[in-house]
Amino acid sequence: MRTTRLCSALSGLGLATVLAACGGATPGADGAGGTAAAVAAADISAEHNEADVTFAQGMIPHHEQAVDMSDMALAAAEDPAVLALAEEISAAQGPEIETMRGMLDAWGAEQPADHGDHAGMDMDGMAGMMSAEDMAALGDAEGPPFDEMWLTMMVEHHEGAVDMARTQLDEGANPEALALAEEIISTQEAEIALMQDLLGG
Template identity: 45%
Template sequence: MNAHRTLIRRTALVAGTGVAALVLAACGGDSEHDMGAMGESRSTPSASASITAGDHNAADVSFAKDMIQHHRQAVEMAELAETRAASAETKDLATKIKGAQDPEIKTMSGWLTSWGEEVPADMSGQGHDMSSGMPGMMSMADMDKLKAAKGAEFDKMFAEMMIKHHEGAIEMAKTEKAQGKYDPAKKLADEVIKAQTAEIEQMNKMLGKS
């Protein structure tokens, strides 16, 4: 009888030990998973902040703010071509310029917001003279002349003004590449230089200059 009781006690002890081990293993697994999740939750904000805020400097902020305004004027000029240009080539080029620069405006606006900077108010089409402070910008008088032109006269004026405008954008982009710190901004600056240099060559051909 004593032997039988001893056997029962040993069986119960082993069973209890097994259950305890299972519980501990389960808890340990949950604890490890929770710690991992906590680690992820802790790392996510900093990673997110790194992605949004980025490693930028004052040159990047100036580039984004100025280029947004610069692009807005180019888009305004391109939109005039829809109803005023005579040649299909001028209309196609204007559509290409607008299609490229509209998304870039949105991209740069997103950078400024993530950096805690204000996105410049849109002054295009409102009679404000934005020619000061940025290379290649058209004055109010320039824009009024372009708006008044039609047909072949518009095509010529558009190409001449857009060449000057593009040259200013390229100058700004080169400054960003030399002084900026934010890699996406420097990459965009490089794209601006390549695309707008090619468009200048195209417009010079349209004007019979090359």
């Protein structure tokens, strides 16, 4: 079954990568869960450049759409592996959104448009973003066709995020934004591999 394959794949990746693939959750010193990228606003360095601002302003709506897609999966997916992955994506990317909003505040930079203003929109061709038509088609699907469409779309969505994160590593300056970009690449590349495995089954 797909769930068995997912668990086997996770086990084969090793504990550290498993935690990353399951949303980047790592226990804190007090035992509470959290992401390695979750940084308090007071701890965000003032050092930044335009690439850092562009990264945060773009990745926030990108993550918000992934959370929207995950919420759709939690309501419509049938495959337990898809449901589990949707939960992990939502749990990881929600805190990362707040971290990036904190970065923009720390730098005195403008926040991106409110979530309701860009959800389901193309966002000027931003890498991996689904169009309003894509999101509507996903919303109309159900059962196994939904699961396959969601996995296919989320692979493309993750690949776009990885491309954006690689640009940040090449051009950014802020240490916290660079660390977040590295975590996005690590986590989402692992999730891409898992989703491609599910699609291949």
